[in-house]
Amino acid sequence: MRRQLFALSVLGMLAAAAAFAQSAPSSSFSDGLEVLKKVAQRYANADSYSIESVEERTENGEYDHSWQKTILIAAEAPGNRFRYEGHSSLGSAMTVADGKNVWTYRVDEHRYTFKPQLIATSGQSAVIANTESAMMQAKDLKDRWRNLVKTIKSAERLPDATLAVNGQHVLCKVIRVRTPDFKRLADGFTIDETIWIDATQETVLKTIEHMHTLIFSGAARIPIQEEGLTTFTTTFNGPMSENLFTFAPPADAKLIQDFPDPRHDFGGSDMTGEAVPSLKFKSTDGNVVLIESFRGKPVLLDLWATWCGPCVEALPQIAQIYAEAKDKGLVLLTVDQDEEPNTAAEFLSKKGYNWPNFHDDDGATEKLVGLSGIPRTILIDAQGKIVYDASGMDEDQLRTEIAKLGSEYAALAPKPKEAPCTASK
Numbered sequence: 001m002r003r004q005l006f007a008l009s010v011l012g013m014l015a016a017a018a019a020f021a022q023s024a025p026s027s028s029f030s031d032g033l034e035v036l037k038k039v040a041q042r043y044a045n046a047d048s049y050s051i052e053s054v055e056e057r058t059e060n061g062e063y064d065h066s067w068q069k070t071i072l073i074a075a076e077a078p079g080n081r082f083r084y085e086g087h088s089s090l091g092s093a094m095t096v097a098d099g100k101n102v103w104t105y106r107v108d109e110h111r112y113t114f115k116p117q118l119i120a121t122s123g124q125s126a127v128i129a130n131t132e133s134a135m136m137q138a139k140d141l142k143d144r145w146r147n148l149v150k151t152i153k154s155a156e157r158l159p160d161a162t163l164a165v166n167g168q169h170v171l172c173k174v175i176r177v178r179t180p181d182f183k184r185l186a187d188g189f190t191i192d193e194t195i196w197i198d199a200t201q202e203t204v205l206k207t208i209e210h211m212h213t214l215i216f217s218g219a220a221r222i223p224i225q226e227e228g229l230t231t232f233t234t235t236f237n238g239p240m241s242e243n244l245f246t247f248a249p250p251a252d253a254k255l256i257q258d259f260p261d262p263r264h265d266f267g268g269s270d271m272t273g274e275a276v277p278s279l280k281f282k283s284t285d286g287n288v289v290l291i292e293s294f295r296g297k298p299v300l301l302d303l304w305a306t307w308c309g310p311c312v313e314a315l316p317q318i319a320q321i322y323a324e325a326k327d328k329g330l331v332l333l334t335v336d337q338d339e340e341p342n343t344a345a346e347f348l349s350k351k352g353y354n355w356p357n358f359h360d361d362d363g364a365t366e367k368l369v370g371l372s373g374i375p376r377t378i379l380i381d382a383q384g385k386i387v388y389d390a391s392g393m394d395e396d397q398l399r400t401e402i403a404k405l406g407s408e409y410a411a412l413a414p415k416p417k418e419a420p421c422t423a424s425k
Contacts, residue, residue: 032155032175035197036148042202043146046236050075050244051141055230061215061222072138080117081245086134093135096247103247104259106131111254112247129259139309145204147307151339154181163196163205172196172205183339186363188214188221203234270372272389276380277368281335281358284345289358296382297329298405300398303365303376305337306347311375314393318377319353321399321412328408329382335360337374381405 043049055070073085073094085094092107097117105112108131158174175197179190189212196206209228214221249255276299279291291299302318304311322332332355336344341359348357360366369378372391379388379401388401396414403413 032157032177033149033152035157035173035175036152036155036195039197039202039204040146040149042236043142046142048075048077048237048240049142050235050240052233053141053230055228057226057228060225060227064224070134070137072134072141074138074141075240075244076142077240077245081240083244084135084138086132086136086138088134090133091131093132094247095135096245098245103249104132105247105249105253106259110250110252111256111259112249113256113258143307150343151183152177152181153183156181158194160199161196165205170205171199173199184361188212188223201234201236203236204232206231270389271369271378271386274386276378276384276386279365279368281333281356281365282361283356283358284341289356291380292384294331295384297331298382298402298409299331299333299380300325300402301378301380302332302334303337303360303369303374303378304334304344305374306344307338308374310392314375315351315353317393317395321395321402322355324412325402325409330402330405330409332356333358335365337363337366 051074053072057068057070059066068089071087073083075083079099081097081099083094083096086092093105094107095102095104100117101114102117103112103114156176158176161172161174162169163172175195177191177193177195179185179192182191185191192210194208195204197203198205207228207230209226211226213224213226215224276291281289281291283289300322304314306312318332322330326332334355334357336357337360338344341361344359345357374391375393376391377388377393377398378386379398381387387404388398390397399412399414402409
């Protein structure tokens with residue numbers, strides 16, 4: 001199951017987004033998908049925006065009950081300025097860019113980094129520490145609504161309703177999306193979501209979700225019921241406060257060069273040292289390729305998706321490694337987790353990447369290698385043993401492991417980095 005918790009924000013928003021009263025019924029109950037398409041286009045066309053959301057979510061199991069609140073803030077403006085801020089039970093963090101520099105601040109640690117924007121972007125780790133997880137959810141706020149229509153095939157239009165927002169009654173189009181409306185959902189996962197959309201602005205004001213899912217614990221599958229209420233405040237193409245794109249470190253905050261690498265504490269499957277399972281890859285033309293067919297050559301396997309920002313950011317590094325190693329015998333295979341079978345293939349073609357890519361349409365690959373975050377890079381030696389398995393793209397570490405495959409790969413070892421210049425008084 002690949003599910004992202006989207007919620008967010010605060011800073012004075014729907015003071016009491018709650019009771020709604022039924023108004024004149026909608027004349028049609030069949031155009032819910034068309035309404036969502038217009039919303040998606042509205043979000044996609046925004047050159048600048050700010051979104052604030054607040055989510056309250058409860059989880060109930062036979063022996064467990066929990067409640068959590070998540071606040072997210074996202075803003076972008078011309079000039080490569082942005083702000084992504086998240087607060088959750090795992091921690092609070094923000095990253096802010098003014099077009100020249102980037103600050104990343106972990107609130108609970110009272111520590112921050114400050115770097116020129118080009119350096120900060122190129123050196124950004126693809127693996128996210130827990131304390132930054134809500135911050136990364138904020139980064140996806142806009143894309144959630146832009147991409148929703150790609151994952152569903154239908155939606156129900158309910159009667160229009162009014163929603164109380166800051167003391168005002170806002171007419172809303174109300175859409176309901178349920179399990180059969182989705183193109184693909186994991187086994188054991190059901191959803192029923194109602195979405196309130198400002199009829200004039202075509203922005204989402206509120207969602208209510210009811211979901212049933214499973215928690216995997218070894219071979220056990222533990223059913224969980226989740227309910228979520230999220231309220232949103234959204235501004236498109238309007239004047240953006242400059243305060244959104246500046247950061248003043250708190251007096252007790254400490255400037256550090258880099259945050260520690262979270263990979264050692266990153267959860268998920270790790271098959272390093274194990275024999276690769278009997279993977280079967282199905283190409284878009286229906287041909288089946290067995291992992292055993294590459295025995296005698298090392299294989300670099302990359303699990304990714306076009307909707308995964310770190311995955312896309314890692315592709316140029318993967319491409320460069322492949323360019324240096326393919327003539328030495330290294331095989332590169334990528335497996336996408338997109339909703340549609342042709343989405344990733346078309347994306348790779350447009351980028352000029354021509355290695356074999358396979359679509360994990362039924363989740364079979366993920367089941368065999370175990371659940372983990374993406375991007376996920378798995379290096380298999382010529383004998384079929386997994387020698388490297390990591391979520392996220394650590395180019396230096398991956399190059400180090402490839403260099404160990406044999407003397408012919410020694411040139412792929414990472415180059416020593418120059419020590420940063422330190423100003424002296």
